[in-house]
Amino acid sequence: MTRVMSTDSPDKSAAAAEAKPVTMAAALNQALADSLAADERVVVFGEDVGTLGGVFRVTDGLAGRFGERRVFDTPLAEAGIVGTAIGMAMNGLVPVVEMQFDAFGYPAFEQVTSHLAKLHNRTRGRLALPVVIRVPFGGGIGGVEHHSDSSEAYYTHTPGLRVVTPGTPADAYLLLRQAIACPDPVLFFEPKRRYWSRETVVLSTDGPPIDRAVVRRPGRDVTLIAYGGMVATAMEAASEAVSEGWDVEVIDLRSLSPFDEETVAASVRRTGRAVIVHEAAGFGGYGAEVAARLTERCFHYLEAPILRVTGFDIPYPPPHLERFHLPNTDRILDAIARLQWEDEDRG
Amino acid sequence: MTRVMSTDSPDKSAAAAEAKPVTMAAALNQALADSLAADERVVVFGEDVGTLGGVFRVTDGLAGRFGERRVFDTPLAEAGIVGTAIGMAMNGLVPVVEMQFDAFGYPAFEQVTSHLAKLHNRTRGRLALPVVIRVPFGGGIGGVEHHSDSSEAYYTHTPGLRVVTPGTPADAYLLLRQAIACPDPVLFFEPKRRYWSRETVVLSTDGPPIDRAVVRRPGRDVTLIAYGGMVATAMEAASEAVSEGWDVEVIDLRSLSPFDEETVAASVRRTGRAVIVHEAAGFGGYGAEVAARLTERCFHYLEAPILRVTGFDIPYPPPHLERFHLPNTDRILDAIARLQWEDEDRG
Amino acid sequence: MKTQYARRSEATAAGTLLPSATPLQLIDADGHPGDNPGSLRLPGPDVLVELHRRMVLGRRFDSQSTALAKQGRLAVYPSSRGQDACQVGAALALRRQDWLFPTYRDSMAVLTRGVPAEETLTLLRGDWHCGYDPVQYRVAPQCTPLATNTLHAVGLGYAATLKNEDQVALALLGDGATSEGDTHEALNFAGVWKAPVVFLVQNNGYAISVPLAKQTAAPTLAAKGIGYGIPSLLIDGNDAAAVYAAVRAGVSRAAAGEGPTLIEAITYRVEAHTNADDASRYRASAEVSEWLSRDPIARLEAYLRGAGLLDDASAARLAAEAERLAEDVRQRMNADVSVDPAELFEHVYARPTAALERQRAELLAELSELEEPAL
Amino acid sequence: MKTQYARRSEATAAGTLLPSATPLQLIDADGHPGDNPGSLRLPGPDVLVELHRRMVLGRRFDSQSTALAKQGRLAVYPSSRGQDACQVGAALALRRQDWLFPTYRDSMAVLTRGVPAEETLTLLRGDWHCGYDPVQYRVAPQCTPLATNTLHAVGLGYAATLKNEDQVALALLGDGATSEGDTHEALNFAGVWKAPVVFLVQNNGYAISVPLAKQTAAPTLAAKGIGYGIPSLLIDGNDAAAVYAAVRAGVSRAAAGEGPTLIEAITYRVEAHTNADDASRYRASAEVSEWLSRDPIARLEAYLRGAGLLDDASAARLAAEAERLAEDVRQRMNADVSVDPAELFEHVYARPTAALERQRAELLAELSELEEPAL
């Protein structure tokens, strides 16, 4: 099954359009609308995504615009949603489904790991599974228990899945278009706390490919690696670091699996120091892979061990305590400070 | 809820007993029997664990000996098994349940992550969840698809769970007794390929605590870190390494979560080199955490980056191809060889 | 021998496992005796008076909580207004030793079971995940992952059977939750084990925005019972007497070793899903008004007044009691929460691991550096 | 308005959604017309002859495979001997455009659907996970994780509806698999979506060692249908004519837009669960013998001979055909498998990632170093 971006012309005209302030939620909504318009195989379904437009309004208006056969509510059952999406993909559709909150994707875990991730492989490539699972993830919105998990590491450890997550509204649009156009199954993690953050941009499918990290801020002293909701936090920390005399490079991974080793390792070889940031618990988290891999590839370039700034190794805390749990700029700066600068001459 | 080993006397008499050759499956069976006998709160249930005695015969004879109220078959539903185990634990029992094969634990993923791991925390410690989930894991037995997964990393990344795995028959007995006596929920991974391996020992509850790693073979040049089915492979590799001039220390982690940093880091600080081995896919696997953590703690002692010998980043292959996938002594020796020995003087 | 045919004789009697065609009712919307009581028997006057009292208190608690959520004093509040009869009838029908397994929506039931208001609201205020001691009240933590609590109820109930203890578990769930696999597995395990469990489905017509017709094609949710060999009841969920009687009957069956019962109670959520929801997006206000006319409190009040069990004076005393409760809730929730960051590491395991102790120390050091008080 | 009451009128007619009390049968164990055909109609002579032929071939294929597994030429083989009527009746009832969703046990059905024997056995020999092209044969990969395939069938069927294509999905599952949450969700989605799906439960009395009585307390598994608004049939699963007719009826309903059908076929697994299983641990040999006397092939053969549709000559020709098939299977399976280690990295993603290409190169380098041929 070959699938190309069939949206060149609208996007080119868009490029001429004026930049407007857009929230990440609106950018995602636009990406879904444009994908539905561009490819009639695309269907969007899940809990409350139809009439209501999703609890975060990411699917707002789509059922009205594209009709109940393209965008629809399902019974309340996540394994059911992913399992039927797999069957639909076997029959030529491109399902884009939603898990209402990250932790509510767990009931679908078997369908994701045993089938979605494996069917292409099991059938020697004869079946393509172009399914996208949208997962609002992470904390910072004062959600009560089970509403703020970061489960990306479960999926990045599962061969056969792609795992991506945008850090900005523009990238939310681009990455979701790319995820829907991708022949592989994609876990698409949406950082809830950034749904309402705005960026003034022209949404476009021009940009780095789905599996590329991008340098969001160049710097010489240390590489700060982030993704999803932590990209903005990392950018802030980088700004604050200036006054401490550190010139921080910030990398937005975008694609967690596959990992863009080339881009990230090149940066770390240049800076000799790196810090990875994520909200999920540190132990066995995604940052472990990044640290282990980069250490292996860049060992002799490293001035200090690669450090991780992550959530604690605890269940996600209740709203009144989450601020103690979440990585913030202070913790990032503190980690940077611990990167053994003593012998360094940094101008 | 305080729970002590209430088996001192039988074990002490056992210590006087003669060592006999015992398979890991038999050792596990004995551990279940002794736990059932020692603590009337213990119940054993799952698919085919009663009348049949389990597809690997680990529960053989227990239903007959302890009766249908202590050891019983359930309907075929893994979320049901774990979910009801949670309810039983809330009511004072100590359930020991079986997931028939590793991949068939996935349907229970939500119950494990959202409840089993969290209920103690959610209730401020008022509920204890002394549930043990036995999971036959790993490959090497020629199983067709879905029968050879290694899913430990999903659970080690989940705070609130303990994850342990034995490498020898004696430790299978000890660790399972400890897991059942432990007030925390424990994922107990049983390396299928070692079910029939024998050791001549007296089974006993004397030994290192549940959360301690052990040095299975002391050595000076490099630390080889393994667990479960790979412990025997690591021991073999260590023997073979002698002829190459390497004195290899082998650590059997036993407890994957919590990780016994003290024991392992002490070894790595001594040797300056380390290799981690596991069957699971490397990317985001448990070895990533071990490598990242040890690098952070032992950075200035390291002569080379910590290397990982793991399964490839692919779905577990079919029987005729698994030998290409599984870590073996050659790959371990090859990794050791890549630990930048050039400048070293090793006697 | 013919294993699969073993129950075929019962199959002919399958009809006995089906619910009635229309909901059973003891007191109708006008406060008169319902004309379809089925096997249910009207509870005694004391119980009826107490059902009414607890509904009035519960309703006031609920409206106060809704207000507090709007004011930002609670992180979120899922109201059970309109479902008062289910909440109160179910909780009161339990005996001391029985367990309640509530969802996020069932705060009124938790309160009625005896959990203090402040502890009931801990979760929704956001200080901790569960504010009460489940064992003390025999109330499981309010459950958010849908349907998962049904399995816990079955396990807890079956544990009682295994221990030869007389204890029944009541699992609350919504119409939406019946679609989850866990509900199926719970009903199935309960049926096979003859576990002492009562399943009460509060069918309030919606799962957030999704109406029942998109949730199931079954004639009734109660009709699912036969698929598990579980007898079922379809009842009017706005009739507190019917809810009480049905749950009581289920508890009695269970206690007598006759196994589980499935009850579907037809009711309605009058408020939006939570304070964060905009219900006008998916339902007409006329529908809400219609349901308001079937108010569970009004009908029981009418009945009690007709039977001489309530008068203006006792109604006024009750109203005053409700106001005192509301005032107490307001005061407690308006007080600033004191949380202890060190507690984050406390209950992950029975004893904190070395790693968690290190993390706690790091956090505390960080906080003292920031010269920010730890509370 | 009263959303929840919408289907109450149907509830009175609920009886129509229940299966018959005893299994429908077109041809009885002695080869005579069954006395409880219900709504099923006997297929024409051509179909009956073909059902018989395919069962004879299927049975031979199955016994050959069992032998090969014992000889270690297959990694494992789960026999469907005894369930031949279900396997063949179901597969033949499908139209060209329809899809079959088999489990690990349904190799006979896969073969009958037209997949070459060698491709059918790829999974069980252990060369690859699925040896055939699912799209070419419209046969999903044989599914091991129980019940998961039911959801795929519903999705595939509903996709056909969405695309306005006439295509029906047949999901095969066992009695044990009905306990899994996925089965529930599949039946529910199918009911709500009126998806063109037929669910055929082969109730062979056991899930490995666990007998039906420990699996469910339902009067019949077919009785689950009403809980999803799905009409159901209880049939004699050793009667190939009944299986064919029932599945055909389900396919016709689905194709006509009337939605899903649930069929429970009562049958028996004559062999152990797989070659690795010891069935004597959990069932009496008398039980097996009794079921052998209800052999699906013998009864259809008796019927055909009675009807003049089969004679010694045609039976002998068929036996010879079956032997040729067995011989072919033997030869192919006794040939040594050639596998390509490089393929490990081939189909993980549409195109191998850089990391996978590196891993492939490493493996190939390692193999060439070992001077071990790559095959």
Ligand SMILES: Cc1ncc(C[n+]2csc(CCOP(=O)(O)OP(=O)(O)O)c2C)c(N)n1
């Ligand atoms: C497993 C899971 N999936 C999704 C959600 C998100 N969610 C919360 S409430 C709700 C609707 C529940 O409907 P119902 O069961 O009818 O209960 P009600 O809210 O009407 O009381 C959904 C989808 C959840 N809490 N758990």
Ligand SMILES: Cc1ncc(C[n+]2csc(CCOP(=O)(O)OP(=O)(O)O)c2C)c(N)n1
């Ligand atoms: C999700 C899952 N759990 C457990 C298993 C292990 N297992 C394989 S077959 C089987 C029994 C299946 O019984 P049934 O559904 O009746 O089918 P049958 O084997 O009788 O055809 C079990 C428990 C599995 N394959 N998948």
Ligand SMILES: [Mg+2]
């Ligand atoms: Mg509801």
Ligand SMILES: [Mg+2]
């Ligand atoms: Mg079976």
